[in-house]
Amino acid sequence: MSEEYSLSLKDFESSFRPTWCPGCGNFSQWRAIRQALIDLEIPQEEVVLVSGIGCSSHMPNFLKVYGLQTLHGRGIPVATGIRLANPKLTVIVYGGDGDIYGIGGNHFLHACRRNVDIITIVSNNYVYGLTTGQASATTPVGTITKTTPRGSIENPLNPISVALSAGATFVARGFSGDLKHLKWIIKEAIDHRGFAYVDVLSPCITFNKNQTFNYFRQKVYKVEDTGHDTENFSGAMDLGSQIFIKDKIPIGIFYQIENKTTYEERDFALNQGIIPAQASLDLTEEQIKIITEEFY
Amino acid sequence: MKKDIAVRFVGSAGDGLVSLGLLFGKILKMHNYNVLGFRSYQSVIRGGYNSYQIRFSQSEVLTVGEDADIIVLLNKHVAKLHQPLVNPNAMVIYDDEFIDLDEFDYPKNIVKLGIPLAAITKKISKLKVLKNIVGFGAISHLLGLDVGLIKEVILEQFGKKGEEVIFTNYDALEKGIKFAEEKSWLPMWEKHKYGKARQMIISGNEAIALGMLSAGLKFYSGYPMTPATSIVHYLTKHLPKLGMIVKQTEDEIAAIGMAIGASYCGARAATGTSGGGFSLMTELVGMAGIEEIPLVVINSQRAGPSTGMATKTEQADLFQVYGASQGEFPKVIIAPSTVEDAFNVGVEAVEIAEKYQVVVIVLLDLYLSEMNATVRKLNMERNNMRFNILENPDENYRRYEITETGISKRTIPGTKNGMFFTGSSERTETGTSIASTLAGLPDTLPIRVEMVKKRMRKLDCLVKELDPPKLVGPKDAEITLVSWGSTINIVKEAILHLEEEGIQASHLHLKYLTPFHVDEVEKILTNAKRTMIIEQNFTGQLRDFIRMKTGVFIEQKLLRWDGEPLVTSQIVMKVKEVMKNE
Numbered sequence: 001m002s003e004e005y006s007l008s009l010k011d012f013e014s015s016f017r018p019t020w021c022p023g024c025g026n027f028s029q030w031r032a033i034r035q036a037l038i039d040l041e042i043p044q045e046e047v048v049l050v051s052g053i054g055c056s057s058h059m060p061n062f063l064k065v066y067g068l069q070t071l072h073g074r075g076i077p078v079a080t081g082i083r084l085a086n087p088k089l090t091v092i093v094y095g096g097d098g099d100i101y102g103i104g105g106n107h108f109l110h111a112c113r114r115n116v117d118i119i120t121i122v123s124n125n126y127v128y129g130l131t132t133g134q135a136s137a138t139t140p141v142g143t144i145t146k147t148t149p150r151g152s153i154e155n156p157l158n159p160i161s162v163a164l165s166a167g168a169t170f171v172a173r174g175f176s177g178d179l180k181h182l183k184w185i186i187k188e189a190i191d192h193r194g195f196a197y198v199d200v201l202s203p204c205i206t207f208n209k210n211q212t213f214n215y216f217r218q219k220v221y222k223v224e225d226t227g228h229d230t231e232n233f234s235g236a237m238d239l240g241s242q243i244f245i246k247d248k249i250p251i252g253i254f255y256q257i258e259n260k261t262t263y264e265e266r267d268f269a270l271n272q273g274i275i276p277a278q279a280s281l282d283l284t285e286e287q288i289k290i291i292t293e294e295f296y
Numbered sequence: 297m298k299k300d301i302a303v304r305f306v307g308s309a310g311d312g313l314v315s316l317g318l319l320f321g322k323i324l325k326m327h328n329y330n331v332l333g334f335r336s337y338q339s340v341i342r343g344g345y346n347s348y349q350i351r352f353s354q355s356e357v358l359t360v361g362e363d364a365d366i367i368v369l370l371n372k373h374v375a376k377l378h379q380p381l382v383n384p385n386a387m388v389i390y391d392d393e394f395i396d397l398d399e400f401d402y403p404k405n406i407v408k409l410g411i412p413l414a415a416i417t418k419k420i421s422k423l424k425v426l427k428n429i430v431g432f433g434a435i436s437h438l439l440g441l442d443v444g445l446i447k448e449v450i451l452e453q454f455g456k457k458g459e460e461v462i463f464t465n466y467d468a469l470e471k472g473i474k475f476a477e478e479k480s481w482l483p484m485w486e487k488h489k490y491g492k493a494r495q496m497i498i499s500g501n502e503a504i505a506l507g508m509l510s511a512g513l514k515f516y517s518g519y520p521m522t523p524a525t526s527i528v529h530y531l532t533k534h535l536p537k538l539g540m541i542v543k544q545t546e547d548e549i550a551a552i553g554m555a556i557g558a559s560y561c562g563a564r565a566a567t568g569t570s571g572g573g574f575s576l577m578t579e580l581v582g583m584a585g586i587e588e589i590p591l592v593v594i595n596s597q598r599a600g601p602s603t604g605m606a607t608k609t610e611q612a613d614l615f616q617v618y619g620a621s622q623g624e625f626p627k628v629i630i631a632p633s634t635v636e637d638a639f640n641v642g643v644e645a646v647e648i649a650e651k652y653q654v655v656v657i658v659l660l661d662l663y664l665s666e667m668n669a670t671v672r673k674l675n676m677e678r679n680n681m682r683f684n685i686l687e688n689p690d691e692n693y694r695r696y697e698i699t700e701t702g703i704s705k706r707t708i709p710g711t712k713n714g715m716f717f718t719g720s721s722e723r724t725e726t727g728t729s730i731a732s733t734l735a736g737l738p739d740t741l742p743i744r745v746e747m748v749k750k751r752m753r754k755l756d757c758l759v760k761e762l763d764p765p766k767l768v769g770p771k772d773a774e775i776t777l778v779s780w781g782s783t784i785n786i787v788k789e790a791i792l793h794l795e796e797e798g799i800q801a802s803h804l805h806l807k808y809l810t811p812f813h814v815d816e817v818e819k820i821l822t823n824a825k826r827t828m829i830i831e832q833n834f835t836g837q838l839r840d841f842i843r844m845k846t847g848v849f850i851e852q853k854l855l856r857w858d859g860e861p862l863v864t865s866q867i868v869m870k871v872k873e874v875m876k877n878e
Contacts, residue, residue, distance in 0.1 A: 014717060016728050048709045050557075053720070060717055061729060066709040068560060069719030069729075070553070071583050077550035081557025081565070082709065084541045085515055089561070089709055107553075110546040267541065274539045277562035277708065281512025281680035288676045291509065291534045295496035296322075296452070 005041040009034050012044060014064045025176035025202030025213075026056050026123055032179055033092070033121070034063070036187040047090045050079040052099035055130045056123035056202070059094045073104025076111045076120065083118050085277040087264050090190060093120040098128045101137040101159050108159075112166035115194045116263040121186065122159070122197075123176075125204035126211045133207030143210060160240030163197050164233065164255060170196035171236060171255040175220050176203065177213050181251065188253060194262045201251070216249065223252035230256045300353030301484060302361035303435065306378045307370030310342045316428050317348035318668065321497045323432070323449045324352045325670045327441060328493040332357040333668040336860065339522075339606045345377045357669075358785035358792075362863045365484070366438065368431055369395060376400045387484075389434060391427075409434070409481060416471050426468045433472015440487035443473065496671050500638045500664040500782075501526045503671070504594065507642020508566055509538065510676040515558035515565035517543040517551040522606050523662040524568040524596040548573035552580045552593065560589050562685070562708035564646050568594035571613045572603065574620070581655050582621025583720045588696070588704070588751070590649035596660040599859045608859025609662035611781055612833035614841060617657045618810065626652070626702075626754045629809040631659040633784035635669040637807070643678070651683040652703060652754045659809070661832070663861045664782035689714045694725040698746055702753030722747060759811035767820045769802030775871055776824035778850055779831065780806040780838050783862055787830055790867035801871060806838065818846040828852035828874065830867060 012034040020026045037047060047065035051057035053072035060067030070078045075093040083091040093100075100108050100122045111120065127145060128134040134147040138159065142151040163171050170192040174182035182200065189196035201220070203213050223239055230236070236255035243249050264270040269279075283291075303320070307313050314335060321331045333350040351361045363383035369375045369390040375397065382388065384403040392410025402408075411434055413427040420426060429450075436446055450465045498506070505527050508516075518528045531542045541558065545551040551567045559565040569577065574595045584591045597613045599605035617629055628648055632641040638660065645656040686693065686705040695716040697704040704725075707714025721731035722744055730740045767776065769791065779787045784805050791801045804820050821827055821842070827850040829839040834857045839850050854870045856862050 016717075019732050043712075044715055045710055045712050048561075058729075058732070061719070064715055066715050067717035067719075068587075069717075069721070070556075071579055071720055074549065074553050074580060074583075077545065077553030078557040078560070080550075081515065081517070081554035081559075082561045083557075084543070084554070085558035085561035085563035085565075086710060106546055107550055110550070268536045269539045269541060272539070276514040276539070276541050276558065277710075279514055279539050279563075281514075281564065281682075282678060283510055283676055285677070287537055290537045291506065292496060292676075295498045295502070296494060 007038055007044065009038065012037065012064050014062050014067075016061050018062045019058060020055060021206050023205045024055070025125060025200070025204070026059065028176045028179045028182060029121065029123060029200060029202065030059065030062060032183040032186050033094075035183045036190055037090075039183070039187055040190055042090050042190075046088065047092065048079070048082050049092050049094060050075045050082065051093070052095040052104060053130070054096040054099045054128070056094065056096040057099055073099050073102070073107065075099065076104060076107035079118050080111065080114070080116050083116055084264075084267070084270065086275050087117070087270055088275065091118045092190070093118060095122060096129070097122060097124040097126065097138045098136045101157050105137070109162070109166045111195055112163050112168040112197065114263050115167065115169055115260060117194055119186075119189045119196045120198070121189070122199050123202040124159070124199050125202050125208055127204050127208045129204045129207055140210070145207075158240060158243065159199055160243075160254060161237055164237055164240060168197045168255070169194035169257050169260050170253070171240070172197070172253040173199045173201065173251045175201045175216055175251050177217055178220070178251070181222065185253060188256070192256060193258055194260060201249070219247060219249040220251045221248050223250045223254060228252070228254070230254065298365070298484065299355065300351055300357065300361070301366065301439065302349060302351040302364045303366040303368065304347055304349040304364035305368045305370065306345075306347045306374045308343045308374060309337065309340050309346055311346075311370045312425050312428060313346050313348045313370075317350055318497070319449070319453060320432065321350055321668055322453070323436075323441065323446050324350070325493060325495055325497050326445045326449050327490045329354060330357045331497055331668070331670045332360050334360045334663065334861070335666060337607050345374050347378075358789040359864060362865060366435065368435070382406060387438065389431060411472075411475055416475065417468065420467050420471065421464050423464075426464065429465050429468035430472040433469040433474075434476040434481070436469075437473050437476035438481060438483050440483050440485040442487070442490050443469070445490060445492065496674070497668055498635060498671055499526065499666055499668050500632070500635050500660060501596070501666070502530050503635045503638040503674070504632070504642040504658065504660065505530050506674060506676065507639040508592065508646050510678050511643040511646035512564045512680045513566055513646060514540045514563040515555060516540070517545050517554040517567050518569060519545050519548045519551050519573060521548075521570045521573045523598055523665040524570050524573070524594060526665070527568050527594065548576040549580065552577040552591075556580060556584050556589050556591055559591055560587075560709070564590070564650060566592035566594065566646070568596065570596050570598050571600050571616060574613070574616065578620045581627070582623060582625060584655045585621065585625030585627060585751075586720060586722070587718045588653040588706070590653050591655045592645045592649050592658065593655060594658045594660060596662060596665040598662045599857070605859045607662070609782075609861055610832050610857060610859065611661055611783075612837065612857070613659065614809065614837040617659060618841070620657070624748065624752070626654050626751055627810060628652070628654055628656040628758065629659060630656065631781040631807055631809060632664065633781060633805060633807060635664070635667065636671045636674070638664060639671070639674045647683070648758065652758055653684065653706065654754060659781060661782050686714065687711065695727050696723060696725045696747070696750075698725060698750050700753075701757045702750045755811040759813065762808050762811070762813070764813040764816040765804060765806050765820070767802050767804055770800050771802070771823070773800045773802035773825065774875065775799070775826040775828055776802045776804055776821070777867070777871075778804045778806070778821070778827060778829050778838070778842070780809070783830060783832065786862050786864055787867060790864045790871070793864060793868045794871055797868070797872075799871060799875065809841070812845050814845050817842060818848055821846065821848040821850065826852065826874065828854060828871065830854045830862065832856050832862060
């Protein structure tokens with residue numbers, strides 16, 4: 001496919017302009033995703049971007065690929081079905097912390113252990129934006145929001161540790177304020193064989209006055225600069241646990257292993273190279289014989 | 297001589313009742329009998345009180361019957377529990393070294409057929425379940441069955457387990473026959489020359505699975521829930537040969553979500569559950585509706601509400617599925633009636649879903665899902681076509697183009713120039729959401745109006761394609777019985793009984809609930825002398841539904857909601873009562 005690949009950022013833009021607040025962290029992800037796809041020379045028609053509900057989940061509106069916005073929290077199962085029906089496609093799930101860690105948390109857990117080769121990018125802004133500012137699963141204790149006017153009394157979820165424990169084979173964190181680094185992570189995630197998960201620190205400039213661009217800029221450091229071994233599970237768990245505990249927040253690829261079989265490789269049909277979405281609809285005589293034998 | 301016989305095996309979970317019933321069914325069908333079997337069971341894995349009743353005849357078998365002619369008691373515990381259900385003229389087969397029927401006050405006129413099953417079995421093998429085969433031997437003597445044919449079935453069923461297993465089973469069978477002969481048990485039916493038959497015996501769930509497979513099903517996802525689970529079991533068993541995906545998911549939301557994803561991607565997809573799981577799926581039913589993604593959802597109803605009675609039947613989810621998901625969108629609801637019909641609906645549901653890009657809900661119930669019936673040849677060799685998929689879209693392609701039929705052609709991911717956005721929000725013809733920055737603008741209002749009309753038009757088109765319901769029986773019948781779903785043959789049998797008693801009844805059975813043949817149903821009912829609804833629920837959901845759709849009120853009702861399938865005599869009695877009271 002590389003000989004004629006000439007798609008630009010513009011080609012991946014839909015005619016509908018993003019509706020996010022000016023300065024929203026989602027903009028750089030909008031760009032990073034397109035750049036990563038172009039760098040990997042993936043044709044538009046082979047990309048399916050699936051989202052849920054929330055500000056970030058509007059993403060598929062603004063990209064010229066196959067875009068499918070589902071319901072709140074349900075991007076992962078729908079994307080899984082798409083990928084299993086046609087494993088030739090690049091299937092990306094995109095959503096927010098409310099969407100994927102909150103209401104869709106169950107699906108997130110099972111996607112990690114299932115290791116279907118899809119990419120899940122979570123725009124994590126520590127708050128519910130589209131519903132005008134309520135606490136989310138990642139909101140730190142003590143944070144004042146519309147539903148926690150006396151400060152949040154719940155401990156936040158640590159999604160990195162959760163993903164690692166659940167068996168994700170690619171776990172990373174990017175920062176909306178570092179486009180180049182974010183693009184590199186997303187590219188690696190798309191290239192990864194198996195379930196790839198990227199948490200993105202993405203400030204909500206309207207409803208979150210705590211986790212701002214400045215806040216993150218002062219704290220983030222890149223794990224690749226520290227000589228972190230991405231195949232070291234306990235090292236990755238240690239990095240994952242650092243957020244809100246230490247002054248520094250690590251970003252980069254925390255964990256990546258390529259030696260774990262994917263769901264596709266274990267599945268009977270997919271392992272034989274069958275693409276269910278394109279397979280013949282008619283049962284063969286032999287198939288009919290086999291599936292009805294037990295009834296005689 | 298009786299023209300049909302009903303045999304009931306009574307035991308506990310773990311006694312192998314289901315395999316016993318199925319094996320017996322296969323033996324009978326090999327003798328060219330028509331067979332219908334149904335298991336009554338509890339939600340326990342070991343112990344408890346279960347039964348499997350099987351009825352067979354050379355003519356059509358409509359129900360499993362009420363009283364069993366032959367009762368086989370598999371242990372002492374159930375012998376006691378079963379006492380109130382024993383037909384006073386039944387033959388009762390039991391192990392008389394362990395069970396004393398007098399202890400439980402069994403009716404005086406029953407024919408007691410004691411046989412030391414355990415003792416005979418012990419002489420043959422250590423395997424206790426073999427006593428079932430010894431019992432078969434005894435029954436086959438009573439029914440005049442052909443030993444050669446029984447052995448053929450045993451060979452087919454246990455052939456893979458090796459010669460020793462086969463011969464032990466043969467031995468058990470022969471010992472059973474010999475015992476019955478020596479005790480001079482009086483056969484109910486004479487031995488005769490049997491024509492060997494090659495028909496299938498199959499459950500409702502297996503039939504619908506076969507139907508969907510024949511129509512090109514390529515993706516099925518589900519989360520275990522009685523009574524829908526056996527669909528996944530069946531598909532999974534044959535997975536390596538089918539070249540499709542069968543997926544057990546983390547919950548029912550994921551099950552429907554994955555099926556929607558696969559279908560969006562071009563694979564014919566379905567999911568299945570019971571009412572509880574359907575509750576979880578509901579929100580995504582609406583999403584598939586507005587995104588116009590083809591989908592088949594099977595809801596095999598069981599007694600509710602909530603967990604209700606997990607192993608008992610009911611027809612009380614009609615309003616649940618009719619009202620499923622917020623807002624208005626086209627939704628198709630089909631209720632298959634028999635095992636054979638379940639196969640046909642399997643084919644039809646998959647095709648309608650793709651052709652009209654709608655959600656098709658199939659309302660089965662536990663009774664139909666789990667009954668085993670002999671069926672005529674099912675047409676599985678098909679030349680399937682794809683519907684309304686665009687392979688070479690041009691630059692003007694609009695995914696949600698407003699059309700006369702309401703159907704717009706769709707592209708499948710991977711298709712060049714076919715990219716489009718779709719979301720769960722209302723949209724323009726190209727797919728752009730009108731729920732955010734376009735919402736409420738003067739230009740947007742007509743788009744919304746037209747989009748709703750476009751989607752709803754699909755049902756107007758579809759209803760013309762479906763066979764309208766017909767009145768079966770004389771036009772001037774004294775009473776018209778109205779039913780839906782799995783009760784069809786129970787009503788049919790009742791009508792035959794009524795006829796014998798000189799009462800003419802006709803039958804209106806409904807299969808397509810949405811879209812609904814309003815005019816046809818209204819005409820039939822307004823022309824009827826008397827009408828009576830027959831349903832397995834408390835409130836009379838179909839009765840209310842018909843009134844809502846046609847304005848016609850069905851005066852009489854026969855409702856049953858105790859979890860057991862309706863029986864013929866109930867209907868006959870109710871009809872006679874209604875006629876008498878006038």
